[in-house]
Amino acid sequence: MPDATPPLPALPPGLLTALTAVLGPKGVVTDAADLAAWTTDWRGLYQGATPCLLRPASTSEVSATVRLLAQAGVPMVPQGGNTSMVGGAAPDESGRQVILSLTRMNRIRDVDTLDMTMTAEAGVILKSAQEAAAAAGALFPLSLGAEGSATIGGVLSTNAGGNTTVRYGNARELMLGLEVVLPDGQVFSGLRRLRKDNTGYALKHLFVGAEGSLGLITAATLRLYPPARATAVALCAVASEDAALALFRRFRDRDETAIRAFEYMSGIGMGMVRRHIEGATVPVEGEHDHYCLVDLASSRADADLHGLMESVLEDAMAAEEVLDAALARSDAQAAAIWRLREEHPEAQKRAGASVKSDVSVPVSRTPELIRRASAALRKLIPGSRPVPFGHMGDGNIHMNLAQPEDMSAAEFLARGHDIMDTVNEVVRDLDGSFSAEHGIGRLKTDMMESWRGGAELEAMRRIKSAFDPQGLMNPGKVLPS
Amino acid sequence: MPDATPPLPALPPGLLTALTAVLGPKGVVTDAADLAAWTTDWRGLYQGATPCLLRPASTSEVSATVRLLAQAGVPMVPQGGNTSMVGGAAPDESGRQVILSLTRMNRIRDVDTLDMTMTAEAGVILKSAQEAAAAAGALFPLSLGAEGSATIGGVLSTNAGGNTTVRYGNARELMLGLEVVLPDGQVFSGLRRLRKDNTGYALKHLFVGAEGSLGLITAATLRLYPPARATAVALCAVASEDAALALFRRFRDRDETAIRAFEYMSGIGMGMVRRHIEGATVPVEGEHDHYCLVDLASSRADADLHGLMESVLEDAMAAEEVLDAALARSDAQAAAIWRLREEHPEAQKRAGASVKSDVSVPVSRTPELIRRASAALRKLIPGSRPVPFGHMGDGNIHMNLAQPEDMSAAEFLARGHDIMDTVNEVVRDLDGSFSAEHGIGRLKTDMMESWRGGAELEAMRRIKSAFDPQGLMNPGKVLPS
Numbered sequence: 001m002p003d004a005t006p007p008l009p010a011l012p013p014g015l016l017t018a019l020t021a022v023l024g025p026k027g028v029v030t031d032a033a034d035l036a037a038w039t040t041d042w043r044g045l046y047q048g049a050t051p052c053l054l055r056p057a058s059t060s061e062v063s064a065t066v067r068l069l070a071q072a073g074v075p076m077v078p079q080g081g082n083t084s085m086v087g088g089a090a091p092d093e094s095g096r097q098v099i100l101s102l103t104r105m106n107r108i109r110d111v112d113t114l115d116m117t118m119t120a121e122a123g124v125i126l127k128s129a130q131e132a133a134a135a136a137g138a139l140f141p142l143s144l145g146a147e148g149s150a151t152i153g154g155v156l157s158t159n160a161g162g163n164t165t166v167r168y169g170n171a172r173e174l175m176l177g178l179e180v181v182l183p184d185g186q187v188f189s190g191l192r193r194l195r196k197d198n199t200g201y202a203l204k205h206l207f208v209g210a211e212g213s214l215g216l217i218t219a220a221t222l223r224l225y226p227p228a229r230a231t232a233v234a235l236c237a238v239a240s241e242d243a244a245l246a247l248f249r250r251f252r253d254r255d256e257t258a259i260r261a262f263e264y265m266s267g268i269g270m271g272m273v274r275r276h277i278e279g280a281t282v283p284v285e286g287e288h289d290h291y292c293l294v295d296l297a298s299s300r301a302d303a304d305l306h307g308l309m310e311s312v313l314e315d316a317m318a319a320e321e322v323l324d325a326a327l328a329r330s331d332a333q334a335a336a337i338w339r340l341r342e343e344h345p346e347a348q349k350r351a352g353a354s355v356k357s358d359v360s361v362p363v364s365r366t367p368e369l370i371r372r373a374s375a376a377l378r379k380l381i382p383g384s385r386p387v388p389f390g391h392m393g394d395g396n397i398h399m400n401l402a403q404p405e406d407m408s409a410a411e412f413l414a415r416g417h418d419i420m421d422t423v424n425e426v427v428r429d430l431d432g433s434f435s436a437e438h439g440i441g442r443l444k445t446d447m448m449e450s451w452r453g454g455a456e457l458e459a460m461r462r463i464k465s466a467f468d469p470q471g472l473m474n475p476g477k478v479l480p481s
Numbered sequence: 482m483p484d485a486t487p488p489l490p491a492l493p494p495g496l497l498t499a500l501t502a503v504l505g506p507k508g509v510v511t512d513a514a515d516l517a518a519w520t521t522d523w524r525g526l527y528q529g530a531t532p533c534l535l536r537p538a539s540t541s542e543v544s545a546t547v548r549l550l551a552q553a554g555v556p557m558v559p560q561g562g563n564t565s566m567v568g569g570a571a572p573d574e575s576g577r578q579v580i581l582s583l584t585r586m587n588r589i590r591d592v593d594t595l596d597m598t599m600t601a602e603a604g605v606i607l608k609s610a611q612e613a614a615a616a617a618g619a620l621f622p623l624s625l626g627a628e629g630s631a632t633i634g635g636v637l638s639t640n641a642g643g644n645t646t647v648r649y650g651n652a653r654e655l656m657l658g659l660e661v662v663l664p665d666g667q668v669f670s671g672l673r674r675l676r677k678d679n680t681g682y683a684l685k686h687l688f689v690g691a692e693g694s695l696g697l698i699t700a701a702t703l704r705l706y707p708p709a710r711a712t713a714v715a716l717c718a719v720a721s722e723d724a725a726l727a728l729f730r731r732f733r734d735r736d737e738t739a740i741r742a743f744e745y746m747s748g749i750g751m752g753m754v755r756r757h758i759e760g761a762t763v764p765v766e767g768e769h770d771h772y773c774l775v776d777l778a779s780s781r782a783d784a785d786l787h788g789l790m791e792s793v794l795e796d797a798m799a800a801e802e803v804l805d806a807a808l809a810r811s812d813a814q815a816a817a818i819w820r821l822r823e824e825h826p827e828a829q830k831r832a833g834a835s836v837k838s839d840v841s842v843p844v845s846r847t848p849e850l851i852r853r854a855s856a857a858l859r860k861l862i863p864g865s866r867p868v869p870f871g872h873m874g875d876g877n878i879h880m881n882l883a884q885p886e887d888m889s890a891a892e893f894l895a896r897g898h899d900i901m902d903t904v905n906e907v908v909r910d911l912d913g914s915f916s917a918e919h920g921i922g923r924l925k926t927d928m929m930e931s932w933r934g935g936a937e938l939e940a941m942r943r944i945k946s947a948f949d950p951q952g953l954m955n956p957g958k959v960l961p962s
Contacts, residue, residue: 114730114845159679170677173654186936195875196651196841196917198640198690199925200933200959201941205686209679226734249595253707255781257738300736300789308781360677364595394676436677444680452681455667459948460682466947467940478681 011051011098012072019054022064027104029053038099041090042083042146046442048091050077050099057104059179059187059218066216067185069098075472076100078212080123080154083146085358086441088158088211092476102153105218111136116224117176117193122153122217129222138224141168145342153217159209161437163261166393167297168225170437171208177221178204183214183468191221206463211439212474214467226299228260232309233295233334236316236325237288241367243321244292248363248393250312251294258305260297262393263341264366266290269348269387270340272402276350277343281336283326292392293341295334344389353409354387354402355419361432363395373399373426380422381415383407396436399423445480492532492579493553500535503545508585510534519580522571523564523627527923529572531558531580538585540660540668540699547697548666550579556953557581559693561635562606564627566839567922569639569692573957583634586699592617597705598657598674603634603698610703619705622649626823634698640690642918644742647874648778649706651918652689658702659685664695664949672702687944692920693955695948707780709741713790714776714815717797717806718769722848724802725773729844729874731793732775739786741778743874744822745847747771750829750868751821753883757831758824762817764807773873774822776815825870834890835868835883836900842913844876854880854907861903862896864888877917880904926961 020028029035030052039048054076056062069076075097079089091097105121108129112118113136120129126147133140142155144162154160155171156178168174177192180203190204207217238244241264248262267289273280284291296305309327316322328334348354361369374386383404390398401419403412424434424447434447448457457479464471464479501509510516511533520529535557537543550557556578560570572578586602589610593599594617601610607628614621623636625643635641636652637659649655658673661684671685688698719725722745729743748770754761765772777786790808797803809815829835842850855867864885871879882900884893905915905928915928929938938960945952945960 112845115843116733117843159683161677161679165677172683182936182940186939188936188940190937192912192914193843194841194914194917195844196642196646196872196877197914198642198651198918198920199914199916200690200921200929200938201695201944202640202653202686202690203937203940205683206944209681209683214682226737252597253780255779255784256707257779258781298736298738299734300739303736360675362596362598362674363676364593391677396677431673433673433675433678433680435680436675437679439679440681448681455663455669456671456684457681458667459663459669459684462947463682463687463944466943 011074015068015072015074016052018068019065022068023054023056023061027055027057027061029055038079038082038101039091041087043085046087046090048093048097049095050091050097051095053099053101055101055104059181062181062216062218063185063187065100066181066183070184070470070472073470073472074098075475077474078102078157078216080151081125081146081149083150083154084158084441085438086443088439088441088477089154097475100216102151102216102218108132109219113138113224115193117221118224119191119219119221120152121219122151124152126150126152126155133224134227137227139227140222140224142171142174145345152220156208156217156220157210157212158439161391161394161396163263163391165391166262167260172205174223175204175208175220176223178207178217179219180207180215180217183470183473188215191219193221209439211441211478213464213478214473228297229299229301230303230305231297231334232305233328233337234309234313234325235282235284235337235340236292236294236313237284237323238290238292239321239323240290241370244290244392245367246321247292247316250316254312255308258296258298258303258308259393261293261295263293263390264392264397265293265341265344265389266387268385269344269389272347272351272387273340273343276347280340280343282340283333283337284324288323293337341389344387348387348400348402352403353412354400355413355416357399357420357423358436358438359399359423359427359432359434360394360396360436361427361430363393365430365432366392366395366397369397369399369426369430369432373423376422376426377401377419380418381412440478442477445476445478448480492555496549496553496555497533499549500546503549504535504537504542508536508538508542510536519560519563519582520572522568524566527568527571529574529578530576531572531578532576534580534582536582536585540662543662543697543699544666544668546581547662547664551665551951551953554951554953555579556956558955559583559638559697561603561632562627562630564631564635565639565922566919567924569920569922569958570635578956581697583632583697583699589613590700594619594705596674598702599705600672600700600702601633602700603632605633607631607633607636614705615708618708620708621703622706623652623655626826633701637689637698637701638691638693639920642872642875642877644744644872646872647743648741653686655704656685656689656701657704659688659698660700661688661696661698664951664954669696672700674702690920692922692959694945694959695954709778710780710782711784711786712778712815713786714809714818715790715794715806716765716818716821717773717775717794718765718804719771719773720802720804721771722851725771725873726848727802728773728797731797735793736789739777739779739784739789740874742774742776744774744871745873745878746774746822746825746870747868749866750825750870753828753832753868754821754824757828761821761824763821764818765805769804774818822870825868829868829881829883833884834893835881836894836897838880838901838904839917839919840880840904840908840913840915841875841877841917842908842911844874846911846913847873847876847878850878850880850907850911850913854904857903857907858882858900861899862893921959923958926957926959929961
């Protein structure tokens with residue numbers, strides 16, 4: 001019986017045989033049923049197709065695979081945990097793009113507490129990397145929502161951020177060295193564990209955030225830190241967006257190294273968590289318009305962070321910036337406070353349709369961003385509910401918008417582009433960025449021209465051509481076509 | 482009367498007129514007597530020649546100048562404070578390379594203590610940048626020997642390190658955004674002050690450490706920190722190279738954020754300082770083979786760093802790692818201890834000829850580096866005196882060698898290449914780098930092939946060609962010809 005959908009374009013003759021010779025039968029997946037799970041992105045924004053999935057298990061297998069594909073002119077899409085928020089790891093609809101999954105490269109090659117480094121392969125899951133560091137008595141501080149699925153290769157390729165960026169930096173700052181398979185199959189062996197190494201162009205930095213479009217990260221040497229031995233976590237109701245920023249500045253000025261996270265949440269978002277998340281309790285009485293989560297940590301056991309927290313909060317209360325605050329007295333209480341922040345995406349989902357955003361502005365302008373974008377969104381769609389939350393200490397606010405209660409989800413979601421444009425207009429006016437920590441992927445390529453056009457985008461295109469003249473590495477991502 | 486030396490090759494006709502129209506008469510220097518000071522590098526390794534020195538005073542003047550030179554096919558050498566240790570800012574002997582000095586671009590455009598950023602033009606002297614931050618109540622932490630002459634453009638173009646890298650990172654880590662004039666005169670306007678901005682390739686990182694070979698940094702947005710409000714400085718005599726590293730680890734494990742600097746000095750170097758530097762007194766009794774300078778700092782006024790220092794030193798003494806220690810009880814005492822470290826280059830100079838090095842290894846391997854390189858150097862030149870000192874906390878040791886007392890300086894200096902090779906052989910064996918913080922410049926281009934050859938150097942060459950196809954930007958630097 002003939003199939004209703006046309007068959008995928010065939011791979012060049014002999015290629016699958018050659019790939020199977022390199023990767024073994026386990027390394028080459030061509031069964032359509034098996035492929036389905038790999039061709040959609042995590043948010044379900046795109047439904048792609050692929051002739052096959054390749055699963056190399058070592059750097060030399062990646063190198064041989066890329067060499068074969070490059071020689072045959074076959075485009076390839078690298079994939080880690082497939083948790084991209086912007087469709088960065090899914091193939092397009094052409095059915096021509098092969099998926100190159102790095103998940104079998106999942107060895108932690110080395111944990112060294114003398115050098116405070118860890119060398120992990122690209123397919124190591126972020127949580128496993130954290131656990132390996134912890135088992136050795138150290139901390140790998142990168143932490144984000146998808147850490148149970150996201151891989152080291154993925155978080156580096158997207159320069160992932162997360163909750164602790166304010167203290168430890170993005171994935172980039174946690175990277176000392178990289179091993180990369182280049183678009184022609186050559187291996188750049190840059191797994192150096194040096195704090196200082198000024199020997200030519202910063203190649204390693206070019207691959208971080210390049211979303212696999214210049215080469216495939218196969219392993220990385222990462223920085224470790226001593227574990228936190230003192231912590232203090234508080235939830236604060238604050239008087240305004242400006243008061244939230246003023247509170248951040250108070251902590252930063254007193255001890256900038258102690259701030260492990262500083263998160264903003266709106267009263268609307270907190271209300272959704274209260275209503276929709278079972279067991280969520282807000283340890284501050286009443287309902288307020290603005291909240292901050294303050295998380296202090298130090299490797300110094302006698303750092304007295306509770307004292308620091310109380311002292312700063314007292315000052316901020318005296319200045320009427322903080323209206324009320326609850327300081328966690330146990331790890332369980334701290335976890336309960338963090339849960340209020342972490343359940344924001346789930347609570348929004350249960351409250352109806354929502355449109356997400358991931359923008360950043362200079363830290364000083366976060367209050368203005370929240371105020372102006374919220375007002376503009378309410379004006380755009382009357383009855384809609386702005387749910388700004390996120391990493392205020394980095395200037396990175398997720399300016400999400402929940403649907404009006406009296407509008408259909410479909411009608412609301414049809415306004416998605418208008419909503420993003422409305423937020424971005426404010427962001428541009430505040431000298432911000434249209435992608436803070438999620439990257440460009442496929443979702444935002446059409447914004448590149450207007451935000452990064454001219455000399456900057458031209459330079460990026462030159463780099464792309466220099467590394468990948470055939471345009472085979474993750475085509476259609478990062479750069480506009 | 483005819484001149485003995487042949488005249489310099491002439492610039493293309495009309496070019497000087499066009500440049501003078503852009504830069505004004507103050508911006509174009511062609512008098513041979515005035516040019517002499519600009520054509521030699523700071524260490525006096527090279528004596529170059531130039532047809533003229535150009536001094537643009539704004540970004541648009543730099544852009545117009547580069548455009549004119551590029552159209553005429555004239556090679557150009559960017560220069561800041563001309564303090565390169567590797568001849569990176571001096572023209573070659575051909576007399577064809579124009580010097581483009583950025584020293585007239587010396588405005589601090591903005592200091593912002595809300596965002597904790599400063600935007601400074603390329604020609605701002607590092608010390609002036611530090612002072613501008615301090616005047617605003619903040620800290621710009623980059624600190625190095627040449628800070629009274631080195632410029633912001635120069636420290637970024639070389640990714641300078643220095644004493645505080647262990648705490649604040651290299652120049653790269655202190656950079657948030659860049660403005661760069663590209664080789665065709667286009668301006669990349671990337672002065673963004675964002676902590677998170679994942680929008681395409683990390684162009685800004687490519688220019689840091691590129692030594693002006695991909696474009697000219699004209700301004701930078703830099704990170705500021707809260708000032709230190711608690712400090713503690715100690716000089717320690719330690720039992721061995723391993724004991725020095727063990728001491729570093731003790732501090733790092735207790736509070737990695739408190740270590741502002743951790744410097745190693747040898748007994749030989751300390752002896753030279755004692756002998757040759759007037760007023761230098763070593764506050765630890767007796768003569769020892771190994772010393773460490775520990776500098777702790779915190780923005781937290783009540784950090785009790787003296788308590789931390791004493792507690793760690795007690796543990797280290799009990800473990801017989803630290804033999805004796807002197808804790809500074811005043812700023813004057815702290816400065817006196819720092820002087821012992823800072824006078825190392827001057828003391829070596831007075832002790833006779835010496836050959837410098839700037840290498841790095843993984844932090845864990847610094848003891849082995851010091852031991853093995855010292856032994857190899859003593860074997861290479863009997864009677865020579867290894868004077869290893871520097872930033873042990875970064876794995877960056879200056880493995881300098883002082884001449885034997887019974888050898889002529891000339892005879893000793895003739896062995897310069899053998900000496901560098903001997904150090905580098907050990908460094909390579911320890912997975913280190915042949916240039917830690919000084920860069921490649923002209924001095925080390927011939928090492929690039931053997932250390933970074935293959936896929937890595939090929940990728941660097943591709944980047945160079947993509948940005949500067951005519952090869953006019955600082956030719957002969959960074960990449961081997």
